[in-house]
Amino acid sequence: MTDATRILRIDASARTDGSITRALTDSIIARFGQAEVTVRDLANPLPQIDGDWIAANFTPAEQRTPEQAQTLALSDELVAELRAADVIVLGAPVYNFSVPAALKAWIDLVARAGETFAYTETGPQGLLTGKRAVVALASGGTEIGSDxxxxxxxxxxxxxxxxxxxxxxxxxxxxxxxxxGSMRKANEAVAALAA
Incomplete structure (x- = not known):
């Protein structure tokens, strides 16, 4: 048995070389020392959800056909990666003021009622509690946190x-x-992270 921190690293940059967010996620993960790291690189594109996926997702698990189970297999794998992680380290560039389409595809595949959130009388409730996320964002002109x-x-x-x-x-x-100045500020923020 290991007590190492379990990290899920998600890289959303389309660039595999010269990516600022990939360099920052490297630095963030290094802060944790000996960690178990699972890598989900979204430069290897995920499929978009479609009508078959939606139908399978909204069919109760015990009633799904083998084909529906296969349709949800990748989504199940992505959710399992999240569940297993103590820390999520996410690197995402800002494309046109928002997230890359690849990251949106990942979100669509993991945001599942009954799996990662539940509907309650008081509204939706997240099910993946007790986890920490460190998000590295890079932008050309957008100030992070601005309107x-x-x-x-x-x-x-x-x-x-x-x-x-x-x-x-x-x-x-x-x-x-x-x-x-931007890189200096980012590197200082990484250095200040608690492992």
Whole structure:
């Protein structure tokens, strides 16, 4: 048995070389020392949900056909990765003020009623509690946390929706305006993270 922190690393940048968010996620994970790291690289695209997926998802598990179970197999795998993780380290560039389409596809596959959230009398309740997320965001011109940042707010909302409310951001924002200052600020934020 190991007591190592279990990390789920999610890279959403389309760039596999020269990606700021990938470099930041490397640095963030290094802060945890000896950790078990599962990597989900969204540069290897995930399928979009479709009518067959929706039908399978809304069929009770005990009534699903083998074909429906197969349709949900990847989604089940992604949810299992989240459940197994103590910490989610997510690297995401800001594309056109929001998240990359690849990250939205991942969110659509893991935000499942009865699996990662439940409907209650008081509204939706996240089921993946007790986890921590560290999110590295990079942008050319968008200031993270500003009125035009639809990426950071959306990521925070969706993580909370599935129960992950301890969320920290490392921002390398406005790189096109002050790359050196932005990277210095991001690296200082990484150095200040508690492991």
């Amino acid at each position: 035009i940042d639809f990426a950071g707010r959306y990521i925070r909302h969706m993580l909370a929706f599935i129960g992950i409310t301890e969320v920290e951001f490392v921002a390398a924002d406005q790189l096109a305006i002050d790359a050196e």
